[in-house]
Amino acid sequence: MNKYSFKNDYSEGAHPNIIKVLSETNFLQTEGYSQDIFCKKAAEIIKSYLQNDDVDIHFVTGGTQANLIMISSILRPYEAVISADTGHINVHEAGAIENCGHKIITIDSTDGKLYPEQIIEVLDKHTDEHMVKPKAVYISNSTETGTVYKLKELQNISNICKQHNLYLVLDGARIASAIVSSKSNLTLQDIAEYCDIFTIGGTKNGAMLGEAIVICNENFKEDFRYNIKQKGGLIAKGRILGIQFLELFKNNLYxxxxxxxxxxxxxxxxxxxxxxxxxxxxxxxxxxxxxxxxxxxxxxxxxxxxxxxxxxxxxxxxxxxxxxxxxxxxxxxxxxxxxxxxxxxxx
Amino acid sequence: MNKYSFKNDYSEGAHPNIIKVLSETNFLQTEGYSQDIFCKKAAEIIKSYLQNDDVDIHFVTGGTQANLIMISSILRPYEAVISADTGHINVHEAGAIENCGHKIITIDSTDGKLYPEQIIEVLDKHTDEHMVKPKAVYISNSTETGTVYKLKELQNISNICKQHNLYLVLDGARIASAIVSSKSNLTLQDIAEYCDIFTIGGTKNGAMLGEAIVICNENFKEDFRYNIKQKGGLIAKGRILGIQFLELFKNNLYxxxxxxxxxxxxxxxxxxxxxxxxxxxxxxxxxxxxxxxxxxxxxxxxxxxxxxxxxxxxxxxxxxxxxxxxxxxxxxxxxxxxxxxxxxxxx
Amino acid sequence: MNKYSFKNDYSEGAHPNIIKVLSETNFLQTEGYSQDIFCKKAAEIIKSYLQNDDVDIHFVTGGTQANLIMISSILRPYEAVISADTGHINVHEAGAIENCGHKIITIDSTDGKLYPEQIIEVLDKHTDEHMVKPKAVYISNSTETGTVYKLKELQNISNICKQHNLYLVLDGARIASAIVSSKSNLTLQDIAEYCDIFTIGGTKNGAMLGEAIVICNENFKEDFRYNIKQKGGLIAKGRILGIQFLELFKNNLYxxxxxxxxxxxxxxxxxxxxxxxxxxxxxxxxxxxxxxxxxxxxxxxxxxxxxxxxxxxxxxxxxxxxxxxxxxxxxxxxxxxxxxxxxxxxx
Amino acid sequence: MNKYSFKNDYSEGAHPNIIKVLSETNFLQTEGYSQDIFCKKAAEIIKSYLQNDDVDIHFVTGGTQANLIMISSILRPYEAVISADTGHINVHEAGAIENCGHKIITIDSTDGKLYPEQIIEVLDKHTDEHMVKPKAVYISNSTETGTVYKLKELQNISNICKQHNLYLVLDGARIASAIVSSKSNLTLQDIAEYCDIFTIGGTKNGAMLGEAIVICNENFKEDFRYNIKQKGGLIAKGRILGIQFLELFKNNLYxxxxxxxxxxxxxxxxxxxxxxxxxxxxxxxxxxxxxxxxxxxxxxxxxxxxxxxxxxxxxxxxxxxxxxxxxxxxxxxxxxxxxxxxxxxxx
Incomplete structure (x- = not known):
């Protein structure tokens, strides 16, 4: 590409610190499949950012992979996920969620965000076993249209979810940009408080690849590595994911x-x-x-x-x-x- | 790990050449999702090794991912894949193939390899629509027990497959070790000639991560990127896969x-x-x-x-x-x- | 129910002729799984109605079952089916199609029918492997809102499908009411000519249960019984389906x-x-x-x-x-x- | 068929009582989808036979359908079911269980039955998330080889299952023949006591079609009709299933x-x-x-x-x-x- 590109936020490689540490640690022998010391430390540092020690953290290679693993692991076959029609899972994941067996119930969106009354409307329409059962709400932050959730907005969605036994799933492929946005007062800790499961994206904010899945809901923790493995998301040299997140979260680099x-x-x-x-x-x-x-x-x-x-x-x-x-x-x-x-x- | 480990072939990082080029090319802007120049060149150099320009080459992040994408993309829902009971897809992929909807028909193996008469026996038992329809044969080379196929053995399996309209899928997670083994006369070109689809493993032979999927059968080429995307295997910075394979295949490093x-x-x-x-x-x-x-x-x-x-x-x-x-x-x-x-x- | 019901068209049992013949043939021994003489004859009589000997006909127990078998058997994993938002597969099948792995792309409908320009619009939006690939169009006739297609309307949809390599699937759960409607000039023969696969509904027009699947597209015929079996649709005493359709199609009863x-x-x-x-x-x-x-x-x-x-x-x-x-x-x-x-x- | 057939137990229609009542009740209007009075009464009479009011009972059309609905509704994606290699789900259901995403772990069997030590052996081999997680045990009674379980044998399997958090699923397609066998002291009540979920087969013991699914485990009861509907097992005129089981269980006819x-x-x-x-x-x-x-x-x-x-x-x-x-x-x-x-x- 000779022209300068503003096409996306994954046109370049990784932040130089990452390359440096990959090089420095290269010949260290470690356990495979993310059971190495770097993944452990990366999980610790993220937990400290979240000010929350009760979450489980796993690392996978990409956003579509993270979404399909999260959603397929929390739903029963007949349960569906509610999403804005603009949602990444609905538009740009080649039907990954449906391929895992679940319907996405879409809500027409003008700004990429969901609002409580829209969710209620979906629930009102799904009344019996002839229809799917809405069981999760998927939001992305920042959204696919560049907008961000404010604390109050997230709280409102969370309240509705809790009242109606819906899980709240947040796609954080661009969570960093949302968190530091001058347009939002939402923190990473808030997200861990109000969501059942969410991702912290690496790929679009300085990593070569990698998304951290943060599990807040106790019920989703058991056996989660089975889900990752079965979907092809457990990589042998998981250390390279741990190393990257460790570097990203050092000194607020992220x-x-x-x-x-x-x-x-x-x-x-x-x-x-x-x-x-x-x-x-x-x-x-x-x-x-x-x-x-x-x-x-x-x-x-x-x-x-x-x-x-x-x-x-x-x-x-x-x-x-x-x-x-x-x-x-x-x-x-x-x-x-x-x-x-x-x-x-x-x- | 303080003790020296012989536990596996993925305990360390990547060959230093790879780290070096990742670093050198780091700030170059490229297209996303493996449509960059490195992936293109990597595909070219692999084709030249295969002495075969008619194959399609795609890069994914791991072995289980490669296997599930290959097998799920070539089978109809009721079609099954035959494997040695020791096969990676049968034992160590957490049911990934079944999760994509397909039965694995296992053959008891003493050495990790399959033999034509065993395949025939499976075919003889599967006679009507009350049973699955065997449609693919999965072998790994080297096998999970460290053995390797000889040219004649691969030809024999390939002949049986062709006679019975079975696809031959080869898991090459450790293909390099098999190819250079003094116990085998099989070449990479042979494998491309006799298989319908196979992988060339990077992770266990010097890459941080990455497997190349080589599609030989014309019928499997169309829309293959959809399959990769849907299964979460298409990573945004696909360049890091291309760069690695490009380095591995330079000057016979692989x-x-x-x-x-x-x-x-x-x-x-x-x-x-x-x-x-x-x-x-x-x-x-x-x-x-x-x-x-x-x-x-x-x-x-x-x-x-x-x-x-x-x-x-x-x-x-x-x-x-x-x-x-x-x-x-x-x-x-x-x-x-x-x-x-x-x-x-x-x- | 003490009050007379207009809730649906499946409140009663079966046409008395059916009960009569079930009784008369009760102790006749027949082959299982729809390979009996009644199913054969029922297929023949339907073919004669269709004036088409080149179709394959199978009998299954219900409409959702028929739809999920048809659609899952003709699509590759990443391929999607286009439907009116009011379509039975989208609303009232508890996510059966998605559970088979396929996205339903919905089109907002005011009358339950689809129109060519709406299909084109969908195609224009689905441009690459990040999205599903639209590959089939599902229509129902009569529709869920009681409307019926006219010959010209079906021809128009069929033309668009042929131009864009889309399969046309018609849900005929209420096909009888549509065919004899004074508001439509469409015949059963027309439907067999313009669709790739469709159903002729028994349950809602006089049978106890049963839908006939008519396969017009040569490519879908092979191994179709495998699909039926795998989805649980092949019943041991298939004869009871054959007997019912045989009676329904005698003397124009249907x-x-x-x-x-x-x-x-x-x-x-x-x-x-x-x-x-x-x-x-x-x-x-x-x-x-x-x-x-x-x-x-x-x-x-x-x-x-x-x-x-x-x-x-x-x-x-x-x-x-x-x-x-x-x-x-x-x-x-x-x-x-x-x-x-x-x-x-x-x- | 001119020769008398001993090929199977579904060569004829239904017991004449069934045909008679289908005829007598034919024009009665009822609710659809098994919410009619006949299904309710049939469930009551079966519960009285089981001397157990705490079970839920559902009616579906066939055995493969019943098995796939039961097993897919109780397992998480990475969980597997253990079966004898001779088991119907393993051999004669065209891969239905795998198509729902689950591996069947087979045990070589000489008599069609499973024994506790064989189950333990499977558990010992499945140690981590690289493998599937065994979570259910499937047995059939009578088995596919005509053998039957004795009370003590079922208790032994049940004990092992309880100790290891495995669900016990019993395929009762031929449960009647097993229960009345002079070679077994097992009762229907015992089966309801020791299994988590099982079927009572109608098709092979006098019904035209129909299997009753009995849910004993409280955890599996919620939303079960969603599972039936999604898999295409909820038929509009569910009454015909209720009527048949009602007749079969009158005066010990079954x-x-x-x-x-x-x-x-x-x-x-x-x-x-x-x-x-x-x-x-x-x-x-x-x-x-x-x-x-x-x-x-x-x-x-x-x-x-x-x-x-x-x-x-x-x-x-x-x-x-x-x-x-x-x-x-x-x-x-x-x-x-x-x-x-x-x-x-x-x-």
Whole structure:
């Protein structure tokens, strides 16, 4: 790729600290399948961040894998999971959840988030054994549209779940960006308090690969490694996952990386807003969706890579700009300059 | 682990070349999900090794994942796979194949290998729709008992498969050790010629993680990435798999590493044989199973780590010694010395 | 049930002819698992109705079973089926299709039917292996809202399916009522011509139980009995299914029964229309959805059984009236009288 | 079939009482999906036979369906069921259990039964999450080889199961023949006491179709109808299942029918034994396996239908003779006469 890419937050490798420690520990012999000292320490450090010693932590290689393992391990065959229609499990996991046997009940979403009254509506419609039984609620934070949950919003969903015996599952592939977002007051500890099970994503925030699954609900802890193994998620050299999370959670690196990602997306957003640009979704994390004239889009595509997200009318489209821990500030500024330059020219 | 371990061939990290290139390429931006230049080049170099341009190559993270993706993607729901009872899919994958919906029809094996007449016997018993329909044959090479297939043996199985419309699937988690074994005349090209689909294992021969799936049968190529994605095997930074295989197949490193592993296991085996030790299975690759007096075993366990494989009688057991690309020759020699020293003492 | 019921078309047993022949043939010894002479003859007579000798016909016990067997046997794991959101497989089969591993892609429907442009829209959104691959289209005729397809409508869907390599699956649980409907010019032969696989429902048109699966697409014929067996659909005394379909298709009984059902529903509908009643969906088959004042509904519920389908506003709701082969004309007339009587009183 | 058949116990229709009541109740309107008065009464009468009011009873259409619903509803994805290698779920259900995601761990059996020490051996081998977790034990009574469990044998298995947290599942497709067998002291009440879930078979003892699932373990009761529905086992006119079990359990008909079946098989067995015939398995129920000279077998096949079960050597084979509630005593006597006549001739 010759053009600078804002296509996603997994275009580069890993944070250099990770490569360094992988190299340093390379010839140390360890136990296999995540029963090594690095995985143990990584679990400890995450627990200390969560200020919660009662959770179980497991490491798997990717987000789809984490989601399918979490959801298939907590549901009975006829139980279903409720998700926003924009949810990753519904759109971009090639039917992984259904392939594990479970229906996803979708809720039309305008901002990627779920709200209590929508969940109630689903429950009201599912009344007998001719239908699936809604049993889990899946949310992602940040969402697929870049929005983030506030503490109160998570509490509200959690309350509804508790009242109706629903499990709350949170997909944290981009949890770092959500937690450090200036638009949210939610902490990692809150998430561990209000969810039954959730992930802390590594891949999109500085790891080569890896997602941590955090099990908060006591009932889901037993035999969880069987679930991981059966789905092909238990890797022989599990140490490489432990090492990465250990490095990410040293000295707040995990949050620092996410702050950089957000700084870069907000920098772009703020400048575009000054130029009168509107956004398809609220700017709240490292994914932003500016609405631009198609001519400007084409101009930018000559110099940068990014996805056209949605055609809005004949002349305008929303694009998706994703920044990351690795995003180069100079390229960000160049992007802004190019927008300004184009707009100046045509005016 | 303070004691030197012969427990398995995944106790260490990755070959240093791999770490080096991961580091060097770290900030290069690439496409996600294995559509990057490294995966493309890795596929090319493997094809050149296979002297076969008509295969499709995909990279996934682990062996169980590779097996479940391969087998579930080629079978209809009622079709079953034939395996030795010792086969990895039957014993050590937590029911992954069954969880994908397919029965494993097992054949009692004394050496970990399958033979044509055993396959015929299975076919003769499966006569109508009240039973599953045998449709694939799964073999591993080297096998779980350390044995390796010879060219003629693979040809024989392949012939039976072709005659009876069975697909031949080869689990190559330890294919390198099998290919370079002095006990086999089989080449990687042969395997590509006679199998419908197989893996080339990275994890146990120098990679941090990664298995290459090689699709030879034209019918299995279409849409294969859907299968990988749905099973959680498509990782965002697929580049790290491509980079590893690219390094492994540069300058024959892959074979050199396997040769070292075999040299180490044969060194131990040869010395033990001189001391009158018998083996549970023929010594043919990097896994060997010497039969030792329990007192000797306990003595060795004070200094080394390895698995007790099977208790044979009150006084003797078979142990499993696994060597690898990373096995330290000095530790091997120390192991031999300890055996000699113990035997001298008691005589 | 003391009140006369219009709740569904499976409140009674079977047409007396069926009971009679079950009795007459009771002690005849036959082959098991639908390989008896009755199943063979029933298949023959259905083929003659279809004027098509190239189809395969199998008998299973119920509609959900038929749908899950059909759909799971034609799709690869990552392939999905498109359905109206009102479709039986989406709403009222407890997630049976997903439990077989497949996503149902839903289309919002106002009348229970699918239209080509909606299918195209789905295809346009499913572009790569991160999403499921739409591969089948499921329609029901008559639909769950009582509407029926016209020949041209079925042809249009079939064309789109052929152009895009989609299989067309038709759920004919209430196919008889659709075929004889005055609102449709579609024949059973047309359905066999344009669909890849479909069912002819027995349960809701005079049988105790039983659905015939008709396979038109050559590729789905091989090994189909394996699919039925594996899903628990092959019953030992398959003869009882054969006997029922044989009787139903003798002397056009199947159509005569459906005509009676439709006559009864249209009789109610016509009278209600005269009284100014509107309907939630067009009146086209044996399921009708009159919109009534809640007071009238409560009055009727004292004398009849039927489902309240949907509350429309504070004062009115749509109810569902289902008639069948067994519906008693006197009770139908009484129902109409009660409506009239109530309306007279309040005016 | 012109020759009299001893191939199985489902060659005829249903006991005439059943047909009679189906006819008498035919036009009664009832609730659908087994929520009718007949199913309720049938459950009551079975509970009274079991002298147990704490069980839940459900009716499904066939044995494979019952087995797959029972087993898939009680196991987590990675949990496996232990069965004799001869077990119906292992051999003759086309992989239904595996298709629901669960491995069957087989135990080599000589008589079709399981013994505690064999179960212990399986448990000893399954030690960690790389393997499936054995969680249920499946037995059939009578077994597929015609043998029956004695009370003490069932108690022993039950004890082992309780000690190791294994569920005990009993396939009672031929439970009637087992219960009334002179070779067993086991009662239906015992089975309800010692098993977690089991079936009472209708199809092979006088019903057209139908198996009753009896749930004894409190934990399996909730939501069980969801499982039935999702697997396609909930039929619209569930009444026909209720009516049949109601009739079968009136005035001990169920046992009387089974006694007739056993009388017929023992009559044949006793006479053959007098003639010096040996049997492949002990004669204990309505399935017997005499070992005959191939010439005699061929002679008999000209006049009767039965299965050749296993070729034992060049000259002799075991055949399977199955008798049932409908078996004609005259034909039984004719069969014995033909054997005698042939043996006289050749001597």
């Amino acid at each position: 949050y620092d990386l996410a702050r950089h990602a957000n700084d870069m997306s907000f920098l772009i957003a703020d400048e575009l807003k000054k130029l009168g640009v509107n956004f398809l979704y609220p700017v709240e994390s490292n994914q932003i969706f500016p609405i631009l004239d198609n001519k400007l889009i084409n101009y930018l595509l000559e110099k940068f890579e990014f996805y056209i997200w949605e055609k809005l009318d004949e002349n305008t489209s929303a694009i998706r700009i994703v920044t990351s821990w690795a995003t180069d500030e100079k390229s960000v500024k160049k992007f802004i300059e190019e927008v300004k330059s184009f707009l100046t020219k045509i005016n | 074979y050199d590493l396997a040769r070292h592993a075999n040299d180490m296991s044969f060194l131990i085996a040869d010395e033990l044989k001189k001391l009158g030790v018998n083996f549970l299975y023929p010594v043919e690759s990097n896994q060997i199973f010497p039969i030792l007096d329990n007192k000797l075993i306990n003595y060795l366990l004070e200094k080394f780590e390895f698995y007790i494989w099977e208790k044979l009688d009150e006084n003797t057991s078979a142990i499993r010694i696994v060597t690898s690309w990373a096995t330290d020759e000095k530790s091997v020699k120390k192991f031999i010395e300890e055996v000699k020293s113990f035997l001298t003492k008691i005589n | 159509y005569d029964l459906a005509r009676h059902a439709n006559d009864m529903s249209f009789l109610i509908a016509d009278e209600l229309k005269k009284l100014g009643v509107n309907f939630l969906y067009p009146v086209e088959s044996n399921q009708i959805f009159p919109i009534l004042d809640n007071k009238l509904i409560n009055y009727l519920l004292e004398k009849f059984e039927f489902y309240i389908w949907e509350k429309l506003d504070e004062n009115t709701s749509a109810i569902r009236i289902v008639t069948s082969w067994a519906t008693d004309e006197k009770s139908v007339k009484k129902f109409i009288e009660e409506v009239k009587s109530f309306l007279t009183k309040i005016n | 046992y009387d029918l089974a006694r007739h079946a056993n009388d017929m098989s023992f009559l044949i067995a006793d006479e053959l034994k007098k003639l010096g015939v040996n049997f492949l398995y002990p004669v204990e129920s309505n399935q017997i396996f005499p070992i005959l000279d191939n010439k005699l077998i061929n002679y008999l096949l000209e006049k009767f239908e039965f299965y050749i079960w296993e070729k034992l050597d060049e000259n002799t084979s075991a055949i399977r003779i199955v008798t049932s509630w409908a078996t004609d005593e005259k034909s039984v006597k004719k069969f014995i006469e033909e054997v005698k006549s042939f043996l006289t001739k050749i001597n």
